[in-house]
Amino acid sequence: MVFDFKINDKEKKYLQIYSQLKNMIYSKMLAPDSKLPSTRELSSLICVSRNSIMSAYELLEQEGLIYSIRNKGSYVKKLVADENKECSWIIPWEIKTTAYAKIAEKTDIIKNESVYKKGMISFKTIAPDENLFPIEEVKKSVLNILSNEGEKILNYGYAKGYDKLINFLLSYMTSKGVDTTNKSILITNGFTEGFDLTLSTILNKGDKILCENPTHNTALKIMKLQGLDIIGVDMTADGIDITQLSDKIKNNKVKAGFFVPSYHNPTGLVMSYDKRNLLYTIMKENNIPIIEDGFNEELQLKSDHISPLAAISNNDNSVIYIGSLSKILFPGLRIGWILGDKKLINAMESIKRSKNIHTSSLDQAILYDYLKNGNFEKYLKKIRTVYNEKFNLAIKLAKEYIPHQYITGDGGLYIFIKLKNIDARKLLSKCIDKGVIFTPGDIFYTQSIDTLHSTSSLVGWDTLRLGFSRLTLCDIEKGVKIIGHECLTL
Amino acid sequence: MVFDFKINDKEKKYLQIYSQLKNMIYSKMLAPDSKLPSTRELSSLICVSRNSIMSAYELLEQEGLIYSIRNKGSYVKKLVADENKECSWIIPWEIKTTAYAKIAEKTDIIKNESVYKKGMISFKTIAPDENLFPIEEVKKSVLNILSNEGEKILNYGYAKGYDKLINFLLSYMTSKGVDTTNKSILITNGFTEGFDLTLSTILNKGDKILCENPTHNTALKIMKLQGLDIIGVDMTADGIDITQLSDKIKNNKVKAGFFVPSYHNPTGLVMSYDKRNLLYTIMKENNIPIIEDGFNEELQLKSDHISPLAAISNNDNSVIYIGSLSKILFPGLRIGWILGDKKLINAMESIKRSKNIHTSSLDQAILYDYLKNGNFEKYLKKIRTVYNEKFNLAIKLAKEYIPHQYITGDGGLYIFIKLKNIDARKLLSKCIDKGVIFTPGDIFYTQSIDTLHSTSSLVGWDTLRLGFSRLTLCDIEKGVKIIGHECLTL
Numbered sequence: 001m002v003f004d005f006k007i008n009d010k011e012k013k014y015l016q017i018y019s020q021l022k023n024m025i026y027s028k029m030l031a032p033d034s035k036l037p038s039t040r041e042l043s044s045l046i047c048v049s050r051n052s053i054m055s056a057y058e059l060l061e062q063e064g065l066i067y068s069i070r071n072k073g074s075y076v077k078k079l080v081a082d083e084n085k086e087c088s089w090i091i092p093w094e095i096k097t098t099a100y101a102k103i104a105e106k107t108d109i110i111k112n113e114s115v116y117k118k119g120m121i122s123f124k125t126i127a128p129d130e131n132l133f134p135i136e137e138v139k140k141s142v143l144n145i146l147s148n149e150g151e152k153i154l155n156y157g158y159a160k161g162y163d164k165l166i167n168f169l170l171s172y173m174t175s176k177g178v179d180t181t182n183k184s185i186l187i188t189n190g191f192t193e194g195f196d197l198t199l200s201t202i203l204n205k206g207d208k209i210l211c212e213n214p215t216h217n218t219a220l221k222i223m224k225l226q227g228l229d230i231i232g233v234d235m236t237a238d239g240i241d242i243t244q245l246s247d248k249i250k251n252n253k254v255k256a257g258f259f260v261p262s263y264h265n266p267t268g269l270v271m272s273y274d275k276r277n278l279l280y281t282i283m284k285e286n287n288i289p290i291i292e293d294g295f296n297e298e299l300q301l302k303s304d305h306i307s308p309l310a311a312i313s314n315n316d317n318s319v320i321y322i323g324s325l326s327k328i329l330f331p332g333l334r335i336g337w338i339l340g341d342k343k344l345i346n347a348m349e350s351i352k353r354s355k356n357i358h359t360s361s362l363d364q365a366i367l368y369d370y371l372k373n374g375n376f377e378k379y380l381k382k383i384r385t386v387y388n389e390k391f392n393l394a395i396k397l398a399k400e401y402i403p404h405q406y407i408t409g410d411g412g413l414y415i416f417i418k419l420k421n422i423d424a425r426k427l428l429s430k431c432i433d434k435g436v437i438f439t440p441g442d443i444f445y446t447q448s449i450d451t452l453h454s455t456s457s458l459v460g461w462d463t464l465r466l467g468f469s470r471l472t473l474c475d476i477e478k479g480v481k482i483i484g485h486e487c488l489t490l
Numbered sequence: 491m492v493f494d495f496k497i498n499d500k501e502k503k504y505l506q507i508y509s510q511l512k513n514m515i516y517s518k519m520l521a522p523d524s525k526l527p528s529t530r531e532l533s534s535l536i537c538v539s540r541n542s543i544m545s546a547y548e549l550l551e552q553e554g555l556i557y558s559i560r561n562k563g564s565y566v567k568k569l570v571a572d573e574n575k576e577c578s579w580i581i582p583w584e585i586k587t588t589a590y591a592k593i594a595e596k597t598d599i600i601k602n603e604s605v606y607k608k609g610m611i612s613f614k615t616i617a618p619d620e621n622l623f624p625i626e627e628v629k630k631s632v633l634n635i636l637s638n639e640g641e642k643i644l645n646y647g648y649a650k651g652y653d654k655l656i657n658f659l660l661s662y663m664t665s666k667g668v669d670t671t672n673k674s675i676l677i678t679n680g681f682t683e684g685f686d687l688t689l690s691t692i693l694n695k696g697d698k699i700l701c702e703n704p705t706h707n708t709a710l711k712i713m714k715l716q717g718l719d720i721i722g723v724d725m726t727a728d729g730i731d732i733t734q735l736s737d738k739i740k741n742n743k744v745k746a747g748f749f750v751p752s753y754h755n756p757t758g759l760v761m762s763y764d765k766r767n768l769l770y771t772i773m774k775e776n777n778i779p780i781i782e783d784g785f786n787e788e789l790q791l792k793s794d795h796i797s798p799l800a801a802i803s804n805n806d807n808s809v810i811y812i813g814s815l816s817k818i819l820f821p822g823l824r825i826g827w828i829l830g831d832k833k834l835i836n837a838m839e840s841i842k843r844s845k846n847i848h849t850s851s852l853d854q855a856i857l858y859d860y861l862k863n864g865n866f867e868k869y870l871k872k873i874r875t876v877y878n879e880k881f882n883l884a885i886k887l888a889k890e891y892i893p894h895q896y897i898t899g900d901g902g903l904y905i906f907i908k909l910k911n912i913d914a915r916k917l918l919s920k921c922i923d924k925g926v927i928f929t930p931g932d933i934f935y936t937q938s939i940d941t942l943h944s945t946s947s948l949v950g951w952d953t954l955r956l957g958f959s960r961l962t963l964c965d966i967e968k969g970v971k972i973i974g975h976e977c978l979t980l
């Protein structure tokens with residue numbers, strides 16, 4: 001018999017021998033009751049110390065895979081698993097998972113939508129362009145941190161977050177006009193965790209929550225998973241329909257509202273200051289707390305600065321602001337924050353601790369060190385210019401080449417198109433054949449999440465989102481022209 | 491009037507002026523209807539460009555904080571908030587949070603237990619000793635990663651985790667004797683998230699789950715938060731009571747079992763191979779899947795190697811193994827993993843994506859780069875020696891000085907003491923006065939979580955856990971002697 005062992009220097013030798021012998025036994029390369037080489041023989045055969053061989057044999061014997069006969073040697077045992085092959089213990093997990101897990105799978109668009117393949121022009125992603133990342137600055141920050149407080153940063157931290165980052169973000173929020181008196185901040189793993197935590201802190205299963213319709217698909221998924229009753233308020237080319245908002249509030253016992261005032265996803269619209277004020281007033285009159293997604297606010301040009309709802313609320317404690325730089329800086333670090341009433345953040349802190357103890361301290365320290373260096377403003381200036389150029393090209397070409405009812409977007413990372421009587425999914429499948437992929441708009445509508453994407457939803461059937469953040473100008477042009485061309489074939 | 495502006499170079503000037511003026515208005519430093527200096531005046535007064543002053547004034551006007559009269563200037567508006575001071579919008583969050591949030595706060599021992607104060611000898615923590623961390627190696631790993639794939643690592647990654655780390659951990663698990671055929675791995679934010687994800691994937695509210703009693707307090711908290719019915723099986727000085735386990739299974743419709751076979755928390759016991767086998771057989775006969783906490787397995791000395799339950803299960807798919815190195819290496823990085831049936835991990839992947847998209851890619855890459863360098867074995871050897879020395883001293887002194895019924899621990903990072911008719915909480919309050927703190931054992935019992943720690947639970951009243959991982963030998967000696975001395979006063 002040939003023993004074909006592959007022994008490396010990294011793992012413990014005896015464990016390697018053990019697991020390789022085990023494999024041979026399971027795979028029947030070593031037959032039941034066959035004799036193993038003596039430890040001395042095997043040792044010289046494969047050039048591993050006899051001690052290691054002995055340890056491996058001991059382990060195999062302990063596990064009932066071999067047996068030894070005194071003065072004769074070690075033998076392969078007949079596998080119990082073989083005897084009861086039919087009664088090996090297999091749980092049919094595909095049906096045994098909870099309803100919750102099943103909804104998570106059904107609403108997971110990464111699993112259920114067309115997938116990007118190498119070489120495609122992808123308008124799907126709205127992640128930042130990593131070529132803009134200031135890698136050298138990050139290296140400096142990491143070395144700083146590890147040299148100055150490596151031991152501390154690499155050990156357990158606090159559920160609320162890394163002190164220095166929290167304080168930095170508090171004054172950052174003040175600089176956006178937010179009154180932070182009696183408020184505090186909890187650091188989260190991005191917007192996604194922030195939103196999930198917020199909902200579980202203030203809403204019970206079955207509660208009604210308002211949101212723009214269409215809206216952020218991840219937000220829809222999280223609301224659905226928490227069993228909330230989602231009340232969508234239509235978005236027009238001009239943003240949220242305020243009359244409909246009032247009507248829906250009148251007709252429903254709404255417990256909270258979720259809004260994305262800046263670069264609303266997917267429509268790309270920035271809500272005007274007047275509309276923000278009006279929205280806030282209506283919510284206040286009806287005593288319905290607001291969850292504000294501060295997402296991408298940083299992309300606003302200086303001249304465009306519009307206060308977040310959290311600033312309009314002054315020292316009220318009714319707006320819960322969720323911030324994230326993930327579409328701007330390093331989403332791989334997974335950092336977001338919730339700004340809200342102190343007592344509320346206190347409760348959230350305990351939930352956070354029960355969920356994952358705290359967000360990576362190293363990530364938090366890196367972000368803090370990078371932000372405080374004052375290079376962020378410079379970086380923002382650069383990316384605003386780059387993304388603005390992409391936006392201007394994308395919207396100009398889309399208006400020219402794609403037959404539309406309207407196209408929305410105020411800058412940012414994507415535009416939203418309502419096609420002229422064209423089925424976006426049919427268009428998508430044609431475009432994929434031509435190497436272009438985008439996100440069909442239906443998945444952003446509440447009606448789609450209500451039906452768990454199970455039927456092709458009627459609402460939004462003629463809409464799509466084009467994300468251009470990671471594309472070159474050349475690919476934006478090529479891609480939009482291909483989409484336009486395919487429209488003509490439908 | 492004196493304008494005391496503090497202008498720095500880091501934030502936008504106009505926003506600084508805006509927010510400082512806003513503060514003056516709110517704080518009544520600027521009275522309603524008083525005239526603001528002209529933009530030209532203020533510009534020369536505080537040496538900031540007139541443009542910035544104008545932008546700040548515009549913003550204030552937009553927000554309704556000031557008004558302008560043509561050809562006269564800008565004036566402070568009477569605050570609406572002042573007019574309706576009594577109807578400013580304050581939500582009483584302390585009563586408005588969900589039952590879920592309230593349980594999270596009540597079961598949050600960090601908030602409800604005595605707190606470590608600087609200078610104390612703390613037996614509370616079981617975190618690793620950060621002085622042992624290989625900081626220089628981490629620096630090398632980070633620079634490697636950022637140089638070779640910084641752009642990729644800092645952008646969005648995959649919910650399942652960083653490929654290279656997953657593959658590394660798969661062979662790591664193989665080296666522990668685990669058959670990984672048809673299994674896969676999901677990377678999580680530590681054990682805590684892994685356990686939470688696992689429960690929400692396979693158990694519904696009200697389902698019964700078995701566990702050792704006492705057990706890991708975080709695990710108890712998570713089970714409680716998920717609304718599970720927790721069935722504790724007593725731990726004796728010899729480990730889990732197998733007869734009671736069988737009885738409880740007979741009398742309850744148990745849906746899953748959670749076990750900590752190595753360095754069980756809080757008792758410090760390592761389950762023998764025979765007991766593991768027996769436990770596995772009983773669970774198999776009753777078709778109850780096992781959640782195994784692989785926690786601290788790495789601290790086993792070479793000669794002690796005992797297979798995890800996941801290895802005993804061979805190619806069955808009934809053990810869900812949750813691994814973490816957080817008590818050994820870098821808990822600040824928040825990395826853990828779940829090894830289980832492929833279909834099950836698939837479902838968990840979708841839940842993970844809905845919770846926080848993915849675990850920090852940088853953290854994952856650092857851990858991978860560090861582990862693959864082969865320095866981990868060397869590090870383990872070092873820490874095993876250090877912790878073993880601490881363990882030997884702690885258990886020897888505890889047996890000598892603390893009046894006990896029994897003391898358990900097989901190495902690891904802590905020992906567990908059943909006192910001789912002494913109330914551990916009374917003892918704790920005496921010890922705190924003497925500058926020594928430890929964890930009273932009652933919080934590890936299912937009875938305590940059942941009552942939300944609201945009454946001083948009877949079970950475990952005479953027990954305590956001493957964590958020694960971060961203490962010097964000298965402080966261990968001093969601390970144990972103080973505890974022993976205080977016992978005599980009770």
